[in-house]
Amino acid sequence: MTATEGHGADHPAADRPCQTWDDGLIARRAQRRAEGSAARGGAGAETADLRDGRDDTAGSGDLWGEDGCAGDGGGPGRAAGGATGGMGPGTGFGPGTPRDARTAGGRGAYGSPSYSAYGPGARGFVTGALRPRLEALRQLVGLSRTRLDGRTLAGAGRVLDEADARGRHPLGHTVVALAGATGSGKSTLFNALAGTQLSEAGIRRPTTAAPLACAWTDHADGLLDRLGIPMADRRRPAYPYDPALRGLVLLDLPDHDSAAAGHRERVDRLLGLVDAVVWVVDPEKYADAVLHERYLRPLAGYAEVTFVVLNQVDRLPGDAADQVLDDLRRLLDEDGLALGEHGEPGAAVLALSALTGEGVGELRDMLGRLAAECGAAERRLAADVDGATARLRPQYVADGGSIGFSERARTEFEDRLAEAAGAGAAGQAAERAWLRDAEWACGTPWGRVAQRGPWGARGARGAQGSLGRSTGATGTARPGRRVEDAREIPGARAKAAAVEAVTARPAVEEAVRTLADEATAGLPGPWAQAVREAAGWGGRGLPDAIDEAVAAATSGRRPARPGWWSMVASAQVALLLVQVVAIVWLVGIVSGLFGGREWWLPGMLLSGAVAVSAGLAWACGVVARGPARRYGRMAEARRRQAAVACGRARVLEPVGAELARYREVRAQYVIAAGGS
Secondary structure, eight states: OOHHHHSOSOSOGGGSOTTSOOHHHHHHHHHHHHHHHHHHOHHHHHHHHHHHHHHHTTTOTTSSOTTSOTTOOSOHHHHHHHHTTOOOTTOSOSTTOOHHHHHGGGOOTTSSOOOTTTSTTOOOSOOTTHHHHHHHHHHHHHHHTTTSOHHHHHHHHHHHHHHHHHHTSOTTOEEEEEEEOTTSOHHHHHHHHHTSOOSOOSSSSSOOOSOEEEESSSOOHHHHHHHTOOGGGEEOOOSSOOGGGTTEEEEEOOOTTOSSTTHHHHHHHHHTTOSEEEEEEOTTTTTOHHHIIIIITTTGGGGGGEEEEEOOGGGSOTTHHHHHHHHHHHHHHHTTOOBOOTTOSSBEEEEOOTTTOTTHHHHHHHHHHHHHHTOHHHHHHHHHHHHHHHHHHHHHOOSOSOSSOOHHHHHHHHHHHHHHTTHHHHHHHHHHHHHHHHHHHHSOHHHHHHHHSSHHHHHTTOTTHHHHHHTSTTOOOOTTOOOOOSOOOTTHHHHHHHHHHHHHHHHHHHHHHHHHHHHHTTOOHHHHHHHHHHHHHHHHSHHHHHHHHHHHHHTTOOOOOOHHHHHHHHHHHHHHHHHHHHHHHHHHHHHTSSOSSOTHHHHHHHHHHHHHHHHHHHHHHHHHHHHHHHHHHHHHHHHHHHHHHHHIIIIIHHHHHHHHHHHHHHHHHHHHTTOO
16 A cells, blocks of 8 residues: 555655556546536535446446355345445446545445455465365374375475465465566566556566566455565556456566576575466577476476466567467477366466567456456465375375285284194193093003003192193193103293293294285385384284283183093992902902802903993093093183284284274375375
């Protein structure tokens, strides 16, 4: 806002800079109002003058919607303006509108109220499909900070920061920069679009040392502050102002190939902040490698907010302009810049002459439509998000099959741990121990003596001793091992268990490596490394943990002695007594101690007792096989469950957590990338 806007026509026109309001016109209108007031009366003249201003702009009220953007039509904002006696959206842009009508009632200098799209506190531009993409990108960065380095996420962080910064400014402002090489005619085109001499143009190079801004709005100060444009470099367009360019903020940038220090840095910084770019090229340098390799090719994803203008076509004879324009389109196509031809979205390419005005009107119409849509900032930021997600794609997407380990891999891992813990061997040993104890409890007394020595040696431990050894902390009872006496060195079994755990360590490590390889198949590098680290950390102490868990699960677990064993043992004792009586009887008959010669009677009694005892022992062995198998399975299951539970807590769950984290991050990436 210049000093002229704050005071009327009291100051002479010579004190006003050329790029400010037309103070002479204001003074003439004030003089006419004074003359009309003397002739007809002050009140009638003022009313007639305001009516003339409204008539000059009739029909322009439908240009802006409620928020100042084209296509919204009328609305509550329009009704409110009528109710207060003010002009509706878009009115007051004609040449006959008096200055006091433009500024009265708190309205801006362009003859319309401060709409929500332009005024302070306006609705941010991050709406529609872009908001969930930005939120997903924010979640993506937050979830990935502990998995990816800061340099990888820096680009996405900058996009989020720029989105927040741009979203704090009104929706209706569209910032368009004129960029180009030395001598391309940017400043001349800038003046032609503004309708007045705002930027110095000449043969001296570089002509533009600092970016200039021309705003068709009264509320762009905050946005220009963000761009770093000082107050001294902010201009106004020529009056009367073009209503079609309402909300446009046009920048004239320094030369991107300037030899002056700092010019290129300013250009690069502003190109990352503006909403759209008009690249101005000339017939001599339109194929410049610096322009195409440094700017157009890397910015190919911003085609929808890019204009490429071939300036100075007045210097080309005949149909040379069409030939140069076709060659320019070819180069842009090679750069990967989509061209908006046949109604397709893409960059607009046109030829003009800023000096003669040829084609400038077409560019002005394009910029007017761009500003009226109020969507350039959102499209620009969408392209920023596209670029950030494209750069992050190798970190979240890898060519491969399904992600994570399958149920088959999980089962194989558990089987390997059970095998390493000796679950199968322990089950078989427990089954054999049960059969041996059943044989001992239900077998013939003479068989016990022949197999295990004197009765007292076995009786020192009882029938349950071998069962206890078969499922003790050592895990694997070896058949045929001689039972030691009860005097056992304390800690001997724990030492033996520790030795066996060391022998099982290679099998455990192999199981962990196999699971990690299965889980990382198809994962991107950083996430595969995270899964391997999780599996490695859990696998380091896994053998010792399994050994402790197995020892805790199997210690003190002795099965109850079946009742029928005691009954069979009592029967065997009774049969033994019968055999002893028969033997004594037979010896007495043979030696003559007993009278008679019926030796066959004690012989038959002895033979029958021996046969019944042997048959009873065999039958008990057959019957004991079923319970022995069940007991072996129970012992194997206990050891397997202990090993599997330990492996699940130390390896499977951490690996599964990393995979779940990756799936969540991958889902956020898909949203941020627009579903690709």
